[in-house]
Structure formats: C-alpha cells, structure tokens
Amino acid sequence: MTDLTNLTVAEIRDGFRDGEFSAREVTEAFSANIAAAKTLNAFIVETPDAALAAADAADAARASGALKPLSGVPIGMKDLFCTQGTQTTAASHILEGFVPQYESTVSAKLWSAGAGMLGKLNMDQFAMGSSNETSAFGNVVSPWKAADGKALTPGGSSGGSSSAIAARLCPAATGTDTGGSIRQPASFTGISGIKPTYGRCSRWGIVAFASSLDQAGAMARTVRDNAILLENMAGFDPKDSTSLDLPVPQWEAGLSSDLRGKKVGIPKEYRPDGLNPEIAALWDKGVAWLKDAGAEIVDVSLPHTQYALPTYYIIAPAEASSNLARYDGVRYGQRVLPDGAGLQDMYAATRAAGFGDEVKRRIMIGTYVLSAGFYDAYYTQACKVRTLIARDFEQAFTQCDLLLTPTAPSAAFALGEKQADPLAMYLNDVFTVPASLAGLPAMSLPGGLDSAGLPLGLQIIGRPLDEQGVLNASLALEERAGFTARAEKWW
Template identity: 60%
Template sequence: MSELTKLTIAEAREKLRAREVTSEELTNAYIDAIEAANPTLNAYVTVTSEKARDMARRSDARYAAGEAGALEGIPLGIKDLFATEGVHTQACSHILDHFEPRYESTVTQNLWDDGAVMLGKLNMDEFAMGSSNETSYYGPVTNPWRVEGSNRNLVPGGSSGGSAASVAAMLCAGATATDTGGSIRQPAAFTGTVGIKPTYGRCSRWGIVAFASSLDQAGPITRDVRDAAIMLKSMASSDPKDTTSTDREVPDYEAAIGRSVKGMKIGIPREYRVDGMPGEIDGLWQKGIDWLRDAGAEIVDISLPHTKYALPAYYIVAPAEASSNLARYDGVRYGLRHNGKDILDMYEKTRADGFGAEVKRRIMIGTYVLSAGYYDAYYLKAQKVRTLIKRDFETVFADGVDAILTPATPSAAFEIGDAEMAADPVKMYLNDIFTVTVNMAGLPGIAVPAGLSESGLPLGLQLIGRPFDEETLFATANVVEQAAGRFTPKRWW
C-alpha cells in the first residue's frame, strides 16, 4: 500500500499546496489500492478511474495557476445514493439497473466545485435500508476489521457500509454518506472512522435518492474529526432546489477543532442505559465522560423520557415515507422493466423482481400504516411521538446543556450472515437504538472512535448537539479523539 493513501485529507491538502505531491500521483495511489482490495472488500460498485485521473490533472493545473479550491485534488468516494452525471447511480438496487442520471446532486457538485476528485461509487444497503450493508444488490461489503485471531468476515454497518469500509481501508481520503436513522454514525462506529450527521437542512437533499424525506441527511465519513469538518464545509450549502435546505451561512467548521470545552455542560441521558448493554459499551461511555470532565466540561445527568418510543416510531415514519417515495419505480421511464400482459402486470413483475426482501418489507409496512383505518392508529400517532422526542431535546438544551454524550452502537461489528440477525429483523433494527432519536428530532450527531472491544474491534461514542451547532460537536469530538487515539485495522486483504 502506498504511503500516500495513509494521508488524511488535511495532510494531503498541505502536501498538495506545497507541491510535494501531485493530485494525479495521489489519485493513482488510491486507484491502485482499490484495484488490489475491492475484489475482497466489495466497497466500490463502480470505479471511475479515467474520470478520476482527468479530474486530478485539472486539479494540478489549478494548483499551478494558483486557483486551488478548498478540496482541490482530494480523491473521494461517493455513496451510490448521490446522483452523479453520466455515472452509475442505482442506490444499489436491481430496479435502477443501468441508470446514469443526466444531472449532478447538489452535494457532489459542491465537492467538484471545490476541486475534489471522484474515485467511484460506493456500495450501500439497497435504497439505504439496512444496518449491515447486506441488502445491497451487489452483495455485502466486508469490514476491513476482524476479531483478533479470526478470519471471519464482519459487516461494516449500514447503510453507508461502502463509505465506512473504504475510508477505514484507505481506499479513498473521505466519503460521502447519508443518515436516515444512523446510517452514517453506526458504520463509522463499526469501522473506527468518524461520521457526522449534520442538522436536517444543513446539506441539500437534491439529487440524493430519497428513502424517508423528513429524515434523510447527507454527511461525510472520514478518518478523523478535522477531515469531517473540512468535508462538511464543502458539502453543506443553501439550495433553492431543496425547500428543506436552510439559508444559514456555512461556518468554518475546521476552526472549531482545538477549541476548549472548558465550562461546557455535557448531558448524560439515563434512558440510554438500556437493559442488557454490554459492559464494554458502558465502560467506554464512562471513559468518554471522564475525558470530557478532565478537559474542563461539566457533566450532568439528564432525562429524555420519550427515548424508548423512538425506535418503534421511527419504524413507522421511515417505512411510510419510503412507501411513498419508492412508488415512482415502476419500470416505465428508467431502470429495470419486465414485460407483462398489461401495464399492471408489468408493474407487478418489475417491482417484485427489482426490489430486495428488506425493501419490500419496508414498503409493505409503510403502505399498511398509511392505509385507511390504520393511518390514525399508527402514522399519526408516530408523528405525535416524534414531536415529544424533539421536545425532550429542546427542554434539555434550554436548561443549558451544550452537547449530549451517548454510545454510538449497542455492540461492535457482527459477522456477515449472522443467523440471529437474519432470523429476526427487529434484532437488526436494534442496532439503531442510540441513533434514531437524532434523526427524529432533526439534530446533528457525530460518531467518533473511542476504543477497542475485548476482541479488538472498534467502538464509538456519539455526541448530539443543538440544531446547527455542529461546531460544538467538532470541538467535543476532537477532545474524545485526542484522548482515545486513532485506530486502523491490520491489513489482511
């Protein structure tokens, strides 16, 4: 593996600016790494080698002309949920076979405008529905981490499993991802990477394949907190094409790195101490509390009383919105089409073959809770619960709490094909128990690596912030990162 691929975004940026390395050299190093590792890890579903080299050459020309952008020459991976003009965009679903949009998502356009280089499209759970990256039409992604002394393959988390695995395995400098109920933070925790879900509306959703429109939000997965701040600055923007996008100015997130947390009030929610929580997760949480206290923060116990209703409410709201959003995939205008004796038969055959089992399950749940006679009992009630969850956070922040510290996941990564998870979908859904509240309330949340499990796998902590106060999250996450150190997998692939 080239030493160039070990550089963080910040380190690569300095070397590019100093002309110690060219973007073309950096890009070629990543392409070589992808070609060597991807047959084993399956992190990329499309590698855009020639496009990447062309973008890198143009970046080098801009450096020579003194016109470099904020991410000039930095090679990135793009989750397959983001529309990329003329390039495979299928949400890793069979139903979008051969779809290559004629437009670019706002987030990726922002990155290209700042000079970033696209290495390719990253694997993910189909339509972002999953917590393990096992629902992809292109097969599961393999986590670059393994249990010490074992050769069994582990999941990287989901739905942004390809993003997290490629960053951890150094197959890109950073990656775009999306988070509907934990799909940035959970895979980041499983792979020893940093992932931030910004406040709802901070990044435009235009050109991102929709799962649940009131919950979806784009964000970066990177190797450290500084890189996450650098990437989010470029990804975020106001966008007239997305009416849920905020018109607030995007701050310089990187400036928050190194800011003191002295005097900050950090909340510890008692409801997150769930029954059966492994001792190593509880111990990690206590370490995080100690690190922030040692840095001068005040630790306070808080209550978020409606937390226990978040997961069931989420699994009503999200499938309901998915049922509506996925109705557009019918085989008529683009993607997969199976001919039938009439249009209804064509719809049925196309959708039956085009969607995977998990997507079908969620469409059926969503259609059921929206149907006549059940709408009030399920969907309307879930939306009321969502309001109560949001109010819990508002009350805590009104009491002066600056950020909330919780575990990111209830366990370390588990095996691909885990029998218990396969037999019981609810067991899989419980992986999101610490993350869904953040989406339901529209808040920012960041997962940061904080230690290793007894079996040598990465574990993460989560920090939850006030709306549009990502800067405080970067400052507090940096304290945790500095105390915990950085974690990289031993190369076996």
C-alpha cells in the same frame, strides 16, 4: 515518500499545496488500493478516469495558483447521490443501468471545490439496512476481522463508505444518515462520521428513502477531515424545499478542543439494563475525557427514548412506500414486461424483480400504516411521539450544551448473524435514531477497541445548527482517545 493513502484529507490538501506530491500521485495510489481490494466489494462503480481528470486539473491549478478548497483530494461517493454520466443505482436492481443526466447538489459542490471521484460506493439497497447485506450487488465486507476469522459487517447503510475509508481506499466519502447510517458504520469500522442538522445539506439529487429524515453527511478518519468535507457539502439550495437558507460556518477554522464553560448531558435512558459492559466502560471513559477537556457533566433525561425505534420504523417505511412508488418500470430503471401482460402486471413484475426483500418489507409496512383504518392508529400516533421526542431534546438542552452517548450497542457483528431477524437488526439503531427523529447534528468517533480487538464508537449530539459544538467536543474526545488502530490487511 510516506504512503500517500495513509494521509488524512487535511494532510493531502496541505502536502499537495506545498508541492510535496502531485494530485495524480495521490489518485494513482488510492486507485491501486481499490484495485487490490475487490474482496471488500466497497465500490459498485469505479471511476479512475474521472479521478485522474480531476487530479490533472488540480495539478494545473497549482501551477497557475488557482487552487480550490479540495484540490488534490480524491473521495468516494455513496451510490445514493446522482452523478451526471455515471451509473447511480441506490444498490438496487430496479435502477441498474440508470445514468443520470444531472448532478446532485452535494456532489456538484464537492466537484466545484476541486475534489475528484474515485467511484460510487456500495450500500444497503435504498439505504435500508444496518449491515450492508441488502445490496443487490453483494454485501460489503469490513476490513476488520473477527477473532475467529469470520467476515464482519461494515455497518449500514453507508457500509461501502466506512469500509473504503478504513481500508485506505479513499481518504473520505459522502454518506447519508436516515436513522444512523453514517454514525453506526463509522463506529463499526473505527472511523468518524457526522450527520449535520436536517436541512444543512441539500437532498436534491439524492435517491430518497424517508424525506423527513434523510440527510447527507461526511465520513473520514478524523474530526478535522469531517469538518473540511462538510464545509464543502453544505449550503442553501433553492431546489430543495427543506434546505436551510443559512450561511455555512467555517467549521475547520473554528475547531477547538477546549470545552471550558460547556455542559455535557448524560441521558440516563441510554443506559438500559443489559447494556454491553464494554460499551458502558467506554462511555465512562468518554465522560472522563470530556471533564479533562474542561466540560461540566450533568445528568439529563430523555423520557420518550424508549419509543424512538417503533416511531422510526413507522415513519420511515411510510415515507419510503410513498417515495418508492415512482419505480414502476415506466420512466427509468428496470422494466419487466411478461408476454401479454398489461400495465398493472408490468408494475407488479418490475417491482417484484427489482426490489430486494428488505425494501419490500418496508414498503409493505409503510403501505399498511398509511392505509385507511390504520393511518390514525399508527402513522398519526408516530408523528405525535416524534414531536415528544424532539421536545425531550429541547428540554435537555436547557440544562446542557451537548449530549454524550454510545454510538451503537455493540461492536461489528458477523455477516449473516442477524439477517434472519429483522427486529434484532433494527436494534442496532437504538442510540442513533432519536437524534435523527429530532433533526439534530450528531457525530460518531472511535473511542477504543473491545476485548476482541474491534472498534467501539462514542456519539456527540448537539443543538440544532450547532455542528461546531459537536465537532469541538468530538475533537476533544479524539485527542484523548488517541485512537490509531487499523485493520490488519487481509484482503
């Protein structure tokens, strides 16, 4: 029998339905890989019993002919999604021991579709980070290694998801993307990931970072797998005021790599002076691949791109400072109460002990830009620039249907390499942040390897609600890139 952990979501689903193997066999195979890969630190909580229970239910459903869309498929769940009866921490000590009595809408949809949960995946604390080094439970390690043997970042904040998929610990996983936290880790580990249009997936039950930016999405090894997972995650939710009341398209059925009649824009601002020549070369290959698929390539301009990072790093911390004010030691999570301390002392002690350095940094920045005397100078100005960035995309989409850009400015870097320089770390999001500020669907997929043998990603950005166009263009690239490389097992 083929190693079950090498199968894609589509292959697991179809092979299980055809009786080639049982759901229990699939789950046991992935559970064995998880047990053998502790070095990667991809999981905060493992839930083999829950995964086996879902597998047994799938096997029973096959026998009775009552299969669901994801029957037989076990997945990983980023530890930002509240899961009923299973600890949810957002990778922070301040929520350590918190066991929700409710299920996030996205995870509930996936369980209703028949998927099983292999465990809760590690991540940057409160989704704040680009390297998965801010987790209170230790950094995740990429299954890829540098040529000199140094351990590499799997990207962030969804680094546990990207590492687990690349290492074959799960066939797919959920992620969240605020400024690139699905796409950048996907690029670093040689997998695919899609951030849908803001509002496509409910935010209810997802631990909040920046409410106007956070969006759940899918991560897997292939474009088809992402379409399958996203189709079962998306949908209107009356519990989320930002949820879009629209039907969910049949994205998998609509997949086509024929791009004839489509125009793809190449934004000149994404090719700054000093762009890594290997990234530029891959981008040029992507252009050729899209032409081969029938697309017409046009040059476009997104003039406010240069302001996207500073805009993001004002708006996101501002929203974070508001969202994270709820963690005070009173209602849930960690509580630190020094002897003889009053209420204010408890607040201060709890937050000092529970939050990591990066979370504290962003809370401080956010509080500053929202404070009297600085609100108009920083936050109001950032909101205005955000509107201009969104208008740039609107104008560009009058000339084209989709955009092609690199996903990240480099391949994965070594753990610890940029931890002491927050600004250098923030620059990892330079190509992903603009689409997040505009709420657009965007996808990263692997395009090839750099000279050191590490994955590099290409990004497709689409019009609002055009996930189908994004998936189709990504499929065209995937077919032509022919990316099959995987990390050599060392863990």
